[in-house]
Amino acid sequence: MLVVALLAGLAAATADTVFADVExxxxxxxxxxxxxxxxQQQQNTSLVISVNTSADQHEIEGFGGCFNEKGWDALTxxxxxxxxxxxxxxxxxxGLRWALNRMPIGASDFADxxxxxxxxxxxxAITNLTLARDEExxxxxxxxxxxxxxxxxxxxxxxxxxxxLKDSAPQAPNNYGCGSLDPDPAKRAAYALYLAKVAQAxxxxxxxxxxxxxxxxxxxxxxxxxxxxxxxxxxxxxxxxGAQLAEFLKNDLGPTWExxxxxxxxxxxxxxxxxxGDGYASNCCCVLxxxxxxxxxxxxxxxxTKIR
Numbered sequence: 001m002l003v004v005a006l007l008a009g010l011a012a013a014t015a016d017t018v019f020a021d022v023e024x025x026x027x028x029x030x031x032x033x034x035x036x037x038x039x040q041q042q043q044n045t046s047l048v049i050s051v052n053t054s055a056d057q058h059e060i061e062g063f064g065g066c067f068n069e070k071g072w073d074a075l076t077x078x079x080x081x082x083x084x085x086x087x088x089x090x091x092x093x094x095g096l097r098w099a100l101n102r103m104p105i106g107a108s109d110f111a112d113x114x115x116x117x118x119x120x121x122x123x124x125a126i127t128n129l130t131l132a133r134d135e136e137x138x139x140x141x142x143x144x145x146x147x148x149x150x151x152x153x154x155x156x157x158x159x160x161x162x163x164x165l166k167d168s169a170p171q172a173p174n175n176y177g178c179g180s181l182d183p184d185p186a187k188r189a190a191y192a193l194y195l196a197k198v199a200q201a202x203x204x205x206x207x208x209x210x211x212x213x214x215x216x217x218x219x220x221x222x223x224x225x226x227x228x229x230x231x232x233x234x235x236x237x238x239x240x241x242g243a244q245l246a247e248f249l250k251n252d253l254g255p256t257w258e259x260x261x262x263x264x265x266x267x268x269x270x271x272x273x274x275x276x277g278d279g280y281a282s283n284c285c286c287v288l289x290x291x292x293x294x295x296x297x298x299x300x301x302x303x304x305t306k307i308r
Contacts, residue, residue: 022038023035023038024036024037024038061099061100061153062097062098062099062100062153063096063097063098063099063100064098064099064100064101064102065090065098065101065102066101066102066103066104066108066110067101067102067103067104067138067141067142067145067154068103068104068108068110068111068138068141069110069111069112069136069137069138070110070111070112071110071141072137072138072140072141073112073137075087075141075144083144087144087145087148088148090145091145091148091149091152092148092149097149098145098152099149099151099152099153100152100153100155101142101145101152101153101154101155102154102155102156102157102213103138103142103154103155103156103209104138104156104157104158104159104216105117105156105157105158105159105195105198106158106159106160106161106162106236107159107160107176107236108159108216108235108236109159109235109236111236112137114163114173114176114236115133116158116160116161116162116163117129117130117131117133117134117162117194117198117201118130118162118194119162119163119164121164122164123190124186124187124189124190125190125193126190126193126194126197129194129197129198129201131201131202131205139205139207142154142207143206146207146208151208152208153208153209153210154202154207154208154209154210154211155209155210155211155212155213155269155271156198156199156202156209156211156212156213157212157213157214157215157216157269157271157272158195158215158216158238159216159217159235159236159237159238160176160177160221160236160237160238161181161191161194161238162191162194163175163176165181165182165187165190165191165194166179166180166181166182166224166238167179167180167181167182167183167224168180168224168231169182170229171224171229171230171231171233174233175231175233176233176236176237177221177232177233177234177235177236177237178221178222178223178224178231178232178233178234178237178239179221179222179223179224179231179238179239180223180224180238180239180240180244181238181240181244181248188248188251188252189252189256191248191252192248192252192253192255192256192257193256193260195212195214195253195256196253196256196257196260196262197260199212199262199266200260200262203265203266209266210265210266210267211266211267211268211269212266212267212268212269213269213270213271213272214245214248214249214253214268214269214270215238215240215245216271216272217237217272217273218238218239218240218241218245218273218280219239219240219273219280220237220239221234221237221238221239222234222237222239223239242280245270245280249268253268254268
């Protein structure tokens with residue numbers, strides 16, 4: 001997350017100074033910026049990495065972080081000079097050169113509070129989609145980075161859809177962190193249209209929005225319990241199985257993407273799923289690739305791994 005990466009930006013940009021004085025700090029609710037012991041692992045053998053620069057293989061488009069409201073909150077505590085140093089260290093030619101970055105669609109776990117880009121209950125035609133909340137912090141952050149690198153590209157992903165489109169809507173407004181997309185065909189179609197209009201709105205706003213990840217961490221979040229008419233709320237989540245994701249893209253999102261004229265401009269992305277037992281790879285890869293090939297959408301598939 002960029003809010004964490006501010007530490008890297010504030011530190012000097014060279015390896016000798018970064019590793020000369022390293023601290024490990026962590027923040028949890030009620031305890032912010034706690035200094036923790038830094039444990040260095042000793043190994044008996046040297047690690048050797050050989051890089052063959054004479055044979056080009058796959059091209060790497062870039063590296064990046066994730067824009068969010070908390071990151072902008074942190075940046076705006078600095079004076080203009082210090083803010084410029086951080087931004088240059090993150091996005092500039094002499095810094096980390098982050099050029100391929102992520103952005104949340106609506107609230108993430110690093111948002112100041114819950115929101116989506118259309119919280120008008122029953123707006124199945126998505127006529128009330130607005131970037132007003134994004135214009136407060138998220139878009140100023142992105143535009144500040146684009147002043148340093150105008151070619152900076154973005155991929156977006158929702159942590160949750162609008163609360164009223166979820167099967168946990170009876171628990172609203174405390175359902176943004178649990179439940180799944182409502183199985184009602186009208187609401188599934190509305191959510192596909194919502195994602196398409198989001199992509200269009202960001203591109204109209206001048207962002208180089210080039211990819212959509214259908215869902216952040218689809219295996220996370222608790223399910224709606226019909227018996228108790230409740231679910232445990234948390235930070236923004238919307239749960240999907242692999243079969244549900246594949247069906248949604250095949251029957252709703254893929255056709256909508258083509259109808260809205262996005263197939264040639266915005267690629268679809270499967271990202272940040274880490275539980276093979278839920279069938280994301282087995283259900284999604286073949287179905288999603290087949291749908292994308294049929295209508296000309298290009299798709300990227302990534303799997304999140306945990307580093308221990």
